[in-house]
Amino acid sequence: MKTGYTILLLHGPNLNLLGTREPDVYGTRTLDDINREVTALGEELGADIKAFQSNSEGALIDCIHDNRDASGIVINPAAFTHTSVALMDAIKAVGIPAVEVHLSNIHSREEFRKKSFIAPVCIGQISGFGAFSYLLGVRAIVDYLNNRIGK
Numbered sequence: 001m002k003t004g005y006t007i008l009l010l011h012g013p014n015l016n017l018l019g020t021r022e023p024d025v026y027g028t029r030t031l032d033d034i035n036r037e038v039t040a041l042g043e044e045l046g047a048d049i050k051a052f053q054s055n056s057e058g059a060l061i062d063c064i065h066d067n068r069d070a071s072g073i074v075i076n077p078a079a080f081t082h083t084s085v086a087l088m089d090a091i092k093a094v095g096i097p098a099v100e101v102h103l104s105n106i107h108s109r110e111e112f113r114k115k116s117f118i119a120p121v122c123i124g125q126i127s128g129f130g131a132f133s134y135l136l137g138v139r140a141i142v143d144y145l146n147n148r149i150g151k
């Protein structure tokens, strides 16, 4: 099935270190492993995956602006989840439907991780399923697009 969707897969700060970064919290898969798995699922669902990681808030915002023709966004904003009004505004500004994903369950950790500036401008949030959160995120956004466009 070819949907013709382009899904922007965004990874925030420190996620380039996945594989070695606190593996007890974030697992042992590298970012390349995750991008490969998400791309394979995208192929299955007929969606092109465009992956981008940055440790810089501005670069992530520029990437959202530069891809404002994308069908959907799957984003792990990492620490910017809890701090970035600018990233929230960028998602709102382009009006692209977005799903927020996290490897860990941000609601079962430190108090400051429970607050997401990004969640209010997303369709929903998937948190706590390790790398599988990303796969659930892609399924969720494609299902949302199929249903929304079908209406």
Ligand code: DQA
Binding pocket: 013, 014, 015, 076, 077, 078, 079, 080, 081, 101, 102, 103, 104, 105, 106, 113
């Ligand atoms: C994270 C959770 C954030 O609180 C943290 O700052 C991260 C990763 C996750 O995927 O579990 O960098 O987004």
